[in-house]
Amino acid sequence: MHPRQQIRSARPVTCHSLAQSGDIDGLRVLLHQNPSLINSRNPVMSQTPLQMAAASNQDDAVRFLLEWNGPERADLEATNMYGETALHLAAKNGSTGALKVLLKHNARKEAKALNGMTPLHLAVWSSVRAQDCKAVEVLLEHNADVSLEDNEKLTPLSHLPKSSGNEKLQEMLERQLDLQRRQKAKKALSGSKLKMLELEKELEKIVGLDDLKLQLRKWAKGMLLDEKRRSLGLNVPKRKLPHMAFLGNPGTGKTMIARLLAKLLHMVGVLECDKVVEVQRTDLVGEFVGHTGPKTRKRIREAEGGILFVDEAYRLIPAQKADDKDYGVEALEEIMSVMDSGKVVVIFAGYAEPMKRVIASNEGFCRRVTRFFHFPDFSTEELAEMIHLKLKEQHEDSPTFGLKLEPGCTAGAIAELLDRKTTEKQRSEMNGGLVWPLLANAKDHLDYRLDLDCCDSDELVSITLEDLEAGLELIPRQQSL
Template identity: 50%
Template sequence: MTPLHLGVDFALRSGDNSIVKLLLEFNADCSAADDAGKLPFDYIPTTGFEHEQLRQLTHTNVEEPARNNNNHDHGDSEGTQAQIMDNNNHDHVDSEGTQAQIMDQEPRNNIHDDSDAKQAKMDALDEELSKIVGLRDLKQQLRKLAKGVLLDKKRRATGINLGPRKKPHMAFLGNPGTGKTTVARILGKLLHSVGVLSSDTVIEVRRTDLVGEFIGHTGPKTRKKIEEAMGGILFIDEVYQLAPARSGSSRVDFGVEALEEIMSVLEDGDLVVIFAGYNEPMKQVFSSNEGFCRRVTHHFKFEDYSTQDLAELLTLKMTRQDEMSRLYGFKLDKGCTLDAVVSVMEKNSNEQLRNKMNGGLVDHMLNNARENLDSRLTFDSKGDDLFTIRLVDLEAGLQHVSQQAVKVWLGDKQTNILNLQLL
């Protein structure tokens, strides 16, 4: 698109024609088509009094389409219009006749009125959400948000000036390994793709990234991170570490200053902030700032993974591998069905271990499974055998994780934590 196309788009959404007027004042070319072959005028609805001035501005300045003929004498706007219509074998000379002819045409497609493109965005969103295990409520809320944003674009394309949507600031509550950071990274792409954010950047921070050691250091340090995240997502992990110290403490805590700095940009800042942490400690954050619950309207609880969830996560990791993954190029044997992996999970781990490690259990299990595969193979092995992880490898990998966990926890004399049969 040309700047004038974008100016018309802005005018349709905002009702403000000043950008179009300014561009025309500096001789913006109304006859320049976009990649779809459309002029700026083509995107203005042909009905509605509120668009009359915009139609006149962009149409009366259209030059003759025969742009390679430089010998035409373009006179006033009335003559120019007549020339355009003559080129199309229409005998409309005055501007009134031209406007009547335009009004008789079928309504033109608006820049944003592309149903197929919008549906494609929703399909892409569903594809990304399929990479997230569980969290049905989160997925449903994201679908509603994305659909609402896309429908608002369609509404604005009709010329209605809608109020702005508030940024969907969120709180992620859950134990380690439940996918909070992974979901935040996916969210950056999703919210950018549907137009909620202008960037897919996700800046991940903790207390040490925000809080300074001395008075006067925390504010600038926090503002720097906020500026880095502008247009995208600021993901604050273990945010409860910024909450005020419990009553009775005399120590100076600069975390409060950092939290207040972040809260100050929630209303008008061009970013989405995600506050993440354990369930119970997060309650302290909610109660420490009276504006928190008012500004952070989306709360999502990341439940501990069930054996079914862990089996699905394992399958996803093996079928949608990143090139940087240690398991890139490896695959699961056909015998590693979802039910078979669930059975291995239930047999070789207990609930306490699963809840303590969650998704981390799958990562350790797969890494150990690869090592078990290496120990099974010989240098005479060839073909798929070199790359195929079997059920026996998964079982050995999980047993190793369980045994190591027991050793660590027994070292802490927490003998009642795990079922000793895991040994």
Template identity: 55%
Template sequence: MRIQDKYKAKTKPSSAAGGEGNTNPTPAPVVSIHACVESGDLTGVQRLITQDPSSLNQRSVFLIQTPLHVAAGHNRIDILKFLLEWKGSVTLELEANNVYGETPLHEAAKNGFTDAVATLLQHGANIEARTNNSMTPLHLAVGYALTSGDNSVVKTLYEYKADFSAEDDEGMIPFNYLPSGVENDELRLLCQIVEEPKDYEEECGMKGKMDEFNLELSKIVGLDELKAQLRKWAKGMLLDEKRRAMGVDLGPRKAPHMAFLGNPGTGKTTVARILGKLLCSLGVLSSERVTEVQRSDLVGEFLGQTGPKTRKKIEEAMGGILFVDEAYRLTPTDSGNSIEYGVEALEEIMSVLEDGDLLVIFAGYTEPMRRVFSSNAGFCRRVTHFFQFDDFSCRELAEMAMIKMSERDERSRLFGFRLGSCCGVEAVASVIERKTSEAMRSRMNGGLVDHMLNNARESLDCRLSFEAKGDELLTIKLGDLEAGLDHLVRRLNLDEVKV
């Protein structure tokens, strides 16, 4: 046979590949090993690992998880056993850490999967493995038990001799995470195997409140200096409660009135809600409710209307927090447009700052807020805590986008949608930096992320045809995010022209 004939014989299409004359058969869609594990497709997992043994420890894009993490976190016991018992050329990473420092055992424990926990321990998983914040699987199992009422994982870890005295970064042992009065006697007995001092319940209550406060702060992206300042302040408040319990007379509890300084979208309202929970738990406030008001909610159109209008809002907020947004709009400016009404509203608020069961937070841009400080002689005497909220960096905005897309809030327009594999933190941060100006990011901060994601979904709809199906209907790509930011920039430019 001639060389030319051999070549033709090799390249001739077969009928099985798509019929005679079909030289471009449609390739089968590529399915990731993580998707196979999550869906419970054992056959698919076996095929992929046999074809490429390195996929045994392949990492996912965002959470840096291995297939073993996914199997443990979704209770895929048959796949879990297959991975643990794999005898191929590649060795399974039993103690692999994801982006949070969690091992597969952490994943199983925090999701309450007793069978997966037991299977991993039977195959030698480290029961005392630590996350980035030094939590053991037992810490996470206690957290799951508190929310679900299911103590089975805690009992399993107890049977495997887990260390109930292990401390995390905050010095908290698993028992510390049990709120006082928790209605789960079995869980409390399990966790109390560590001998505690007589005054432990009181100390646990203090530490528990501090830990809950820290947990809420940890959900906020960035703002590290602010968080450190708030933690220092909160710890002082908690220690004062302990001093009072010792009989020290510190005078009556007074609400610590505050000023939040920074640009819009930097988390001021979110932090106010976290503070409301803490102060309510300490008895400083009777409610954790936050009542948000602006100038239009307080100032009347005509003489004599502002006082009653402001007092009504104060009465609504009593017991909780009155959050005065853009508070500088209540003070005089060079324009002099009916500004005396704003001053009247501010004076009404200042008059109740000594009354007790009300915390007032004045919020706004840093420089204009200086007018508020100087407009009332008693302002800086009554408002004693000042917190600066810095702008978010491009990377922090990208991290915020990842969190919003992973929360899966059913009320969100983005529920069910996901970011494509190309949309890593660095890639999204780069797009934000290229497509937006520093002035625009400073003006919007977290609000920019919401607009970008919602516009990206609309870009996805424009890009797809009616023949689209499957994952492509739900996957937002990097180009969609770019288009979303382009649309936002054009709209803002138009708004500025109108002004």
């Protein structure tokens, strides 16, 4: 035997060496003997047989390993000690045949190694070294993302040396980058239109508040246009979180709008989630020295990523100056200290006149709270419209689910009834809070009015003007209890 043959035969035959050399028959024998070898790691680079085959451009071996139908399948996204997948290794070594096989089996083109590089980053590096663009061409044909950055914030195009000889490669990357930006902008536009339609559906459920709804539309459109700008590669500064003050009487929809706003801001990516944490003075202010800070910070943490809604915020500032510092002031200062963090949107809500105390109590209030919205009292026409909407859009757990208004209960007829049976003071104190008690009372009157022998299905579920009038008459007595 020739000495070289003796040395060669002395080397152990492993799944990795067979994959590297493309010996499919040898791989088949070994995997039948020990199926777990298919994802075994070599001791040097912690690479699998699939990675060894990909790096050596053994495309038949890559195909064999990926299609091996044993008890254990080849891990397409396994990584070596540098976080590189088989696709990374094929790209780095200019293994175009292996690249095509891996991409056909849906290998992740956007996978990132530990240094943040994608297979396209490495293909550019390989193409410059070998003066061969084929690996880059294969990845671009499969729409590999040209805009992705590595850990140094460099794109594949940024890694391309500006020296002569790379013009073709540069042109390919720039053309693909422009195409992908246009595709992303088109997709962003389509998504933006859907989001605006969703917003309009939500706004249709809100009665009145036209100025506020206009502002919500402006915010939504501006933020969605920012999405489109970014998709085109334009530099867009991050918008500051819009802290607000909602001024108005109870029942004018302040909490409802806060929930809608959270949904909107989350929808367009400004907030991480659409949660609203509602708090009042008692949730923030402690009874003793040192209690208020931790208590307030806890509620702020609960609201992070969403909205902190401080209802009756004027109660944090006493109407009359006390000798000792009021703990409410401390709570307000804690809230103000996190408003520049970008972690939470804060909405202060309350009566317009007492809220002036809050505004005047802190020099930075108007700098941080940039939007003030006035919630006017609802007119009788708006309350009538609200009643129609409430019965039109109900959930199964609603106490009036399944009920409807009889044809005679037009918005005009209900508005006239409200004018006649309620006072301006009563409407100002309750506003939208009048609607649910009225409907609950009307349902009770409907049940009382109907005969047990009634079999008319329409009559059984129809609230009449008589029922509504009886329901209104009960409200003053219920309020006095």
